[in-house]
Structure formats: C-alpha cells, structure tokens
Amino acid sequence: MTDQVISVQGIxxxxxxxxxxxxxxxxxxxxxxxxxxxxxxxxxxTMVRILATLIxxxxxxxxxGGYDTDSESVSVKKLISLTGQYAAVDELLxxxxxxxxxGRLNHLDHRTVKAxxxxxxxxxxxxxxxxxxxxxxxxxxxxxxxxxxxxxxxPEVIFLDEPTTxxxxxxxxxxxxxxxxLANRGVTIFLTTQYLEEADQLADKIAVxxxxxxxxxxxxxxxxxxxxxxxxxxxxxDQASFDEASKVIKGQINESEKVISVETExxxxxxxxxxxxxxxxxxxxxxxxxxxxxxxxxFLEITGKSTKGxxxxx
Amino acid sequence: xTNSRLYWAAMDGWTMTRRSIKHIVREKESLMMAIGLxxxxxxxxxxxxxxxxxTGTDYVNYVVPGVIITCAGFGSSxxxxxxxxxxxxxxxxxxxxxxxxxxxxxxxxxxxxxxxxAIATTVVILVALLxxxxxxxxxxxxxxxxxxxxxxxxxxxxxxxxxxLLVKNVETANAITFPMLFLxxxxxxxxxxxxxxxxxxxxxxxxxxxPLIETLRGLLLGTPIGTNLWLSIAWFGxxxxxxxxxxxxxxxxxxxx
Ligand SMILES: Nc1ncnc2c1ncn2[C@@H]1O[C@H](COP(=O)(O)OP(=O)(O)OP(=O)(O)O)[C@@H](O)[C@H]1O
Ligand SMILES: [Mg+2]
Numbered sequence: 001m002t003d004q005v006i007s008v009q010g011i012x013x014x015x016x017x018x019x020x021x022x023x024x025x026x027x028x029x030x031x032x033x034x035x036x037x038x039x040x041x042x043x044x045x046t047m048v049r050i051l052a053t054l055i056x057x058x059x060x061x062x063x064x065g066g067y068d069t070d071s072e073s074v075s076v077k078k079l080i081s082l083t084g085q086y087a088a089v090d091e092l093l094x095x096x097x098x099x100x101x102x103g104r105l106n107h108l109d110h111r112t113v114k115a116x117x118x119x120x121x122x123x124x125x126x127x128x129x130x131x132x133x134x135x136x137x138x139x140x141x142x143x144x145x146x147x148x149x150x151x152x153x154x155p156e157v158i159f160l161d162e163p164t165t166x167x168x169x170x171x172x173x174x175x176x177x178x179x180x181x182l183a184n185r186g187v188t189i190f191l192t193t194q195y196l197e198e199a200d201q202l203a204d205k206i207a208v209x210x211x212x213x214x215x216x217x218x219x220x221x222x223x224x225x226x227x228x229x230x231x232x233x234x235x236x237x238d239q240a241s242f243d244e245a246s247k248v249i250k251g252q253i254n255e256s257e258k259v260i261s262v263e264t265e266x267x268x269x270x271x272x273x274x275x276x277x278x279x280x281x282x283x284x285x286x287x288x289x290x291x292x293x294x295x296x297x298x299f300l301e302i303t304g305k306s307t308k309g310x311x312x313x314x
Numbered sequence: 315x316t317n318s319r320l321y322w323a324a325m326d327g328w329t330m331t332r333r334s335i336k337h338i339v340r341e342k343e344s345l346m347m348a349i350g351l352x353x354x355x356x357x358x359x360x361x362x363x364x365x366x367x368x369t370g371t372d373y374v375n376y377v378v379p380g381v382i383i384t385c386a387g388f389g390s391s392x393x394x395x396x397x398x399x400x401x402x403x404x405x406x407x408x409x410x411x412x413x414x415x416x417x418x419x420x421x422x423x424x425x426x427x428x429x430x431x432a433i434a435t436t437v438v439i440l441v442a443l444l445x446x447x448x449x450x451x452x453x454x455x456x457x458x459x460x461x462x463x464x465x466x467x468x469x470x471x472x473x474x475x476x477x478x479l480l481v482k483n484v485e486t487a488n489a490i491t492f493p494m495l496f497l498x499x500x501x502x503x504x505x506x507x508x509x510x511x512x513x514x515x516x517x518x519x520x521x522x523x524x525p526l527i528e529t530l531r532g533l534l535l536g537t538p539i540g541t542n543l544w545l546s547i548a549w550f551g552x553x554x555x556x557x558x559x560x561x562x563x564x565x566x567x568x569x570x571x
C-alpha cells in the first residue's frame with residue numbers, strides 16, 4: 001500500500017451561482033511532486049486554498065496526513081506551508097526581517113530563529129540581499145524569499161501556487177532546480193501551473209483541470225502518449241505551394257495561415273526525409289519551426305474541442 | 315495550557331507590533347504627514363486666526379487640546395490603509411495557514427499606531443510650548459492627560475482597524491477615513507461652540523470630541539471639567555469595546571468567505 005499524504009474526495013465549491021470546483025478527487029503520494037495543471041480560472045487556487053484550510057468546501061472531503069482540512073485544521077496547519085500565487089512578503093522589511101518575523105510566529109526560540117534565517121538565506125541564494133528591503137528585490141528574488149519563508153518550520157507538505165508565473169526563463173529554470181531539491185529531501189510538493197512544460201519537467205503525477213473538473217490524471221509520460229509528439233510547423237509562401245505540399249506530406253492543415261503541422265519524433269533522419277520529399281516536388285517552405293505541445297493541445301485531445309470560448313470567463 | 319496560549323498570543327502581538335513600528339519609521343512620508351500636518355495646522359490657527367477668535371484665554375492655550383486630537387485622528391486613520399493592504403496582500407493568508415491566531419496582525423497595527431500617535435503628540439506639545447503654550451498641569455494632571463489620550467487613541471485605532479477590514483481596496487480605505495478628520499472642527503476644538511449657528515452648536519455640544527477636548531483643557535489649563543471626564547470615558551471606553559468586538563467579528567468572518 002502506498003502512502004497517500006493528501007487525499008481528496010468529491011470536493012465541490014460554489015461561489016454564488018458559479019460552481020468553481022465540481023467534484024474533484026485525487027491522491028498525492030508522500031514525497032512526490034504533484035502538479036495541478038489548468039488555465040486561468042480553472043479553479044487551481046480555490047483547490048489549494050481548501051487544502052491550506054483557508055476556505056471550506058461545500059461538500060466532499062480533503063485530508064492531509066490523515067487529518068481533515070475542515071474539522072482538524074489545526075493539525076493540518078502544523079504539517080503544511082503555503083506559498084500563495086502572489087508573493088506574501090513584506091516590502092518594507094528586509095529579507096532577513098521577513099524570515100525572522102515568520103520564525104518568531106512559528107514559536108521557535110530566539111537562537112533557532114537566527115540560525116535558520118541564516119541557513120535559509122544561504123540556501124536560497126539571498127545572503128547578499130539579506131539586509132536590503134524587499135521593495136528592491138527582483139521578481140525571482142521575491143519568489144525565492146516567499147518560498148524560503150514558507151519552509152521555516154520544516155513543513156511536510158508544501159503548496160506552491162503558480163511558483164513560476166511572471167518569472168523570466170532563467171529564473172524559471174532556477175526555480176525548477178530548487179523545487180527538485182526540495183523534493184529530494186522528502187517533502188511532498190503540491191504545485192499548480194498553467195504550463196504543460198513545467199508539469200512535465202517537475203511532476204511525478206499531473207492532474208489536468210478544466211472548468212472545475214479533473215479531466216485527466218497521470219504521469220507526464222501517460223499524458224504525452226495522449227497528446228502526441230512534438231510538431232514541426234511548415235509555413236508556405238503561396239496557395240499553390242501550400243496545396244502542393246498538403247498532397248505529399250501528412251499533417252494538420254491550417255488553410256488560412258498556410259501552415260502544415262507534422263508530428264515528428266525529432267530525429268534528424270525524419271527531418272531529412274520530410275525535406276527531401278518536399279524538395280523532390282520542388283516545394284520550399286518559407287519558414288519552419290518545432291512546436292512543443294501546449295496545454296491547449298491537451299484540452300484539444302482530451303475534450304475534443306479547443307478551450308477557446310469554452311472556458312468560463314469568471 | 316491557557317497560560318501558554320496567552321503567552322504566545324502576547325508574543326505574537328509583540329512580533330507584529332515590532333513589524334508595524336518598523337513600517338511606521340520607514341514610511342517616512344506618512345510619518346512626516348502625521349507629525350507635520352497637525353503642527354502646521356496649529357501654527358496656522360495661532361498665527362492667522364489667533365487674534366480674531368475670542369476665547370477668553372491665549373488662543374494657543376485654547377487650541378492645543380484640539381490640535382492633539384486632530385493629530386491623533388490623522389495618525390490613526392493611516393491604520394485603515396495598512397490593515398487593508400495586509401488583508402488583500404498575501405500576509406493575512408499566510409498567517410491563517412499557520413498554527414496561530416492571526417489576530418496578532420490587528421494588535422500589531424493598533425499598538426504600532428499608538429506609538430506613532432505618541433511620537434506625533436509629543437512633537438505637537440513641544441512645538442506648542444515653543445510658540446507660547448503655558449500649561450498649568452501638575453504631575454497628576456499630566457498623568458490624567460496621558461490616560462485619557464491613551465484611551466482615545468486606542469479606541470480610535472480599533473475603529474480604523476474596523477474600517478480597514480470593511481473595505482476591499484486601499485483607495486476606499488483612504489476615503490473612508492476622511493470624515494473622521496473633520497469631526498474635531500465641529501467641536502469646541504478651535505472655536506467656542508457658542509459662536510456656531512444653533513443647529514451646528516447642538517451637534518458640536520453633543521458629539522464625543524467636545525467633552526474630550528474640555529477634559530484635556532481642564533487638565534492642562536485648570537478650566538472646570540465637570541461631567542466631561544466621565545462623558546469622555548463613557549464615549550471612548552464604549553467606542554473601544556464596540557470597535558474591538560466588531561473588529562474581532564469581521565476578522566473571523568473574513569476566514570470563511
Ligand atoms: N472569493 C471568490 N468569490 C467569487 N468567485 C471566486 C472567488 N474566488 C475564485 N472565484 C472564481 O472561481 C474561479 C476559479 O478561480 P481560481 O482562482 O481558483 O482559478 P485559478 O485556476 O487559480 O486561476 P489563475 O490561473 O488565474 O490563478 C474563477 O472564475 C474565479 O472568478
Ligand atoms: Mg490561481
């Protein structure tokens with residue numbers, strides 16, 4: 001039997017007329033990274049807030065470490081930490097003061113607070129900025145500080161609500177590295193994201209959310225087998241070459257933009273074959289590029305329709 | 315058990331108070347406003363209207379209690395904005411996901427705000443002494459002044475915590491504090507109420523600022539206090555209790571939205 005540190009059963013949450021969560025059920029194994037994947041307004045934050053004991057569900061049950069998030073919230077609070085979607089750092093305090101404040105609120109003794117502050121600043125690469133006010137920090141530094149703060153009391157389960165939204169690519173990579181390190185230490189990580197790639201990079205298990213429902217759960221491999229491979233997009237100059245090309249190569253066709261998307265496993269061999277075919281027929285694409293599957297492709301595959309226009313707009 | 319809970323509640327309150335004090339010191343503009351504005355008002359009243367308003371004593375002596383009150387009102391009003399900021403920023407959520415009572419957040423603002431009030435009031439009194447204020451109060455009277463002002467400021471600070479909890483954005487928090495700042499002007503703070511039109515006079519005589527100002531005047535200058543001391547204690551003791559209870563209820567309600 002595996003050890004399920006989070007188990008959620010039939011959670012429903014309603015705001016007025018709007019059913020934001022429509023019967024969510026899932027489990028998270030101890031020590032794993034779990035990603036809740038969904039676009040704006042899917043209900044990710046709402047689910048996190050229920051698990052973090054901030055709001056109550058209308059029905060269903062959620063347990064963390066065996067404790068009910070509603071009726072045993074105090075026990076749950078001792079196990080978890082929350083890093084919300086928007087950084088909860090104090091702009092007017094320094095990084096060090098932010099950490100010390102939360103350390104004291106965790107009721108740790110003076111010496112532990114000091115030692116742990118130094119340790120976390122070091123670990124999150126913030127020692128140099130420890131004595132600077134947070135208002136002078138970059139977005140990436142704020143995020144790191146925010147997570148450092150939430151780790152103060154050595155929680156067993158960490159909630160990270162969109163930890164990389166708004167970060168530049170480099171900071172995002174660094175954040176991924178950091179999340180992996182945390183997971184290696186045995187903490188359970190529950191993260192939400194809008195990026196398929198992020199879930200793919202980090203998560204042991206991914207749940208795809210749309211309109212308040214989980215529409216698919218699985219490992220990143222399992223999801224990929226559903227949505228298919230990387231695509232090569234070929235763009236053609238004129239209608240004639242486009243028509244010609246669509247006769248000789250197989251792929252998804254986009255008439256209006258004169259684009260053909262071909263599935264590829266990404267090998268040079270397959271690429272050469274494709275270009276040769278075109279060359280033999282004297283067709284030259286004007287542009288070509290690889291496109292990784294996006295969240296939209298996932299929805300497209302699973303629900304059979306694009307989310308554009310389907311997703312609720314608040 | 316109860317003891318240790320009380321102990322930690324006090325410690326958390328102290329932690330958050332330290333934070334608020336750091337904010338107050340670092341938000342230079344707010345602090346300068348909280349001190350500078352009342353001082354400017356006082357100097358203006360004394361210099362510009364001092365000759366024209368007949369109060370029976372030196373106008374500077376007459377006006378100091380009113381300036382202290384205006385100053386406290388202005389300083390306290392900043393609390394509403396700070397509370398709103400904390401509620402819509404992530405700090406409140408973070409505290410609520412931790413195993414502690416998040417009301418320490420409010421305690422921090424109230425006591426931190428009191429420190430700002432105390433600094434501003436001290437500066438106002440010092441400037442007043444420089445421009446000719448001559449209090450006749452002895453040690454007991456001064457202690458009385460400190461006591462009644464403490465009650466007034468704490469009750470006002472809790473009231474502004476309530477405002478801060480009620481509104482959903484910082485702009486509204488700013489706007490809602492505005493009427494509070496005018497209340498002292500429609501009292502005996504700057505002119506004797508007899509000089510007002512009768513409807514205004516009735517309001518001015520019966521609003522809570524007037525007994526408070528008359529009490530301060532009595533303590534500082536030896537004018538008769540009468541029932542004003544008890545009226546002030548009733549008004550602001552009541553305000554303190556009600557604001558505290560309302561703030562606690564609103565704060566709890568914020569949890570289960
Ligand atoms: N307090 C609330 N009152 C009313 N509606 C709410 C409330 N909180 C969330 N909602 C609604 O619930 C839906 C889901 O919101 P939620 O914040 O959980 O989405 P999300 O997946 O986190 O989106 P994002 O990627 O934008 O953060 C939205 O339509 C939102 O408008
Ligand atoms: Mg969200």
